[in-house]
Amino acid sequence: xxxxxxTSFIFGIIASLLLLSCGKKxxxxxxxxxxxxxxxxxxxxxxNGKYLLTPTRHCAVFKDGKNGDKSIFIALADHxxxxxxxxxxxAKAGNNMTMENKxxxxxxxDQLDITVTWKGAPKSYTLDEVIxxxxxxxxxxxxxxxxxxxxxxxxxxxxxxxxxxVGIVSNSSYTFGAVEKRKEVAFTGNKDxxxxxxxxxxxxxxxxx
Amino acid sequence: MANKYFKSGFxxxxxxxxxxxxxxxxxxLEMRVNIALVIPLSTLIGVAIYHFCRFEFQLKFIFLLELIxxxxxxxxxxxxxxxxxxxxxxxxxDGFYLTSLSLGEINAVILAIFVIANFLIFxxxxxxxxxxxxxxxxxxxxx
Numbered sequence: 001x002x003x004x005x006x007t008s009f010i011f012g013i014i015a016s017l018l019l020l021s022c023g024k025k026x027x028x029x030x031x032x033x034x035x036x037x038x039x040x041x042x043x044x045x046x047x048n049g050k051y052l053l054t055p056t057r058h059c060a061v062f063k064d065g066k067n068g069d070k071s072i073f074i075a076l077a078d079h080x081x082x083x084x085x086x087x088x089x090x091a092k093a094g095n096n097m098t099m100e101n102k103x104x105x106x107x108x109x110d111q112l113d114i115t116v117t118w119k120g121a122p123k124s125y126t127l128d129e130v131i132x133x134x135x136x137x138x139x140x141x142x143x144x145x146x147x148x149x150x151x152x153x154x155x156x157x158x159x160x161x162x163x164x165x166v167g168i169v170s171n172s173s174y175t176f177g178a179v180e181k182r183k184e185v186a187f188t189g190n191k192d193x194x195x196x197x198x199x200x201x202x203x204x205x206x207x208x209x
Numbered sequence: 210m211a212n213k214y215f216k217s218g219f220x221x222x223x224x225x226x227x228x229x230x231x232x233x234x235x236x237x238l239e240m241r242v243n244i245a246l247v248i249p250l251s252t253l254i255g256v257a258i259y260h261f262c263r264f265e266f267q268l269k270f271i272f273l274l275e276l277i278x279x280x281x282x283x284x285x286x287x288x289x290x291x292x293x294x295x296x297x298x299x300x301x302x303d304g305f306y307l308t309s310l311s312l313g314e315i316n317a318v319i320l321a322i323f324v325i326a327n328f329l330i331f332x333x334x335x336x337x338x339x340x341x342x343x344x345x346x347x348x349x350x351x352x
Contacts, residue, residue: 049312050299053292069303197295198311 049197065156093145221255248304
């Protein structure tokens with residue numbers, strides 16, 4: 001009898017876990033919007049609490065991409081939609097990064113102004129404010145392009161923190177490998193500013209004037 | 210019987226967490242090693258070891274694994290106490306692909322599993338009693 005109770009208890013926990021996981025719904029608002037008149041893109045993402053402590057080279061990655069669980073922000077919009085939105089607002093892609101030159105080349109393309117906010121935030125924050133950069137250099141996001149590679153590898157990368165031949169937009173302050181291979185810099189989410197894990201945040205992307 | 214299966218599964222879970230944590234420190238082929246499936250797989254292997262071999266893990270071994278896991282978190286994540294709130298939960302979430310749950314929710318589940326596990330596994334342990342057992346003849350002692 002006691003064994004049955006124990007077994008039931010254990011299976012009860014497992015079943016609850018599965019139910020909890022299945023029952024959650026996504027946000028009701030659109031995950032990405034484009035305003036061509038003001039040249040503004042907004043997309044939704046969730047904070048990934050793991051990267052408030054662990055360094056990563058991924059700023060925002062689509063949740064269903066291969067790198068979906070490796071970024072500070074888990075984007076709810078996919079990389080193709082993000083690329084199309086950037087083209088729609090008139091951004092020019094650099095398309096200069098390749099697998100062969102990635103470690104010696106910085107990403108080119110139009111520079112972007114990116115801010116993040118969430119419900120209850122006192123203001124919209126820049127990436128420099130919500131991301132801790134160990135060398136305190138500014139994060140300079142440029143429209144790399146890379147659509148073909150992004151689609152074929154399906155990593156889901158929207159925003160990368162070092163120059164990338166796959167991510168749609170990446171940081172031109174560093175070449176590829178600066179974070180994970182050569183350990184020149186470490187990026188983590190700023191836990192003093194960012195809200196809790198799984199909080200919905202809104203990214204606003206514009207062309208830098 | 211269920212107790213023994215649970216003990217083996219829990220040992221596998223702990224071992225999987227340790228392996229995953231060590232692997233996650235590596236960069237292989239320019240990408241951080243993916244730890245998905247290591248934890249559920251090792252849990253399953255733990256259960257299978259008892260099921261097929263009837264091999265029972267020692268309590269001391271299980272306790273040692275818990276200590277190693279706790280120490281690794283502290284060592285790998287900048288000796289930060291805060292890491293205990295984030296790292297085990299994020300590994301559990303990644304390992305079991307529970308992406309829709311928050312770290313707080315996962316922490317509640319982990320706490321429940323640990324409390325149940327330690328109660329089931331260590332709960333029947335009897336501390337030595339200073340009182341003499343009943344079957345000793347008291348007349349012999351008095352003389």
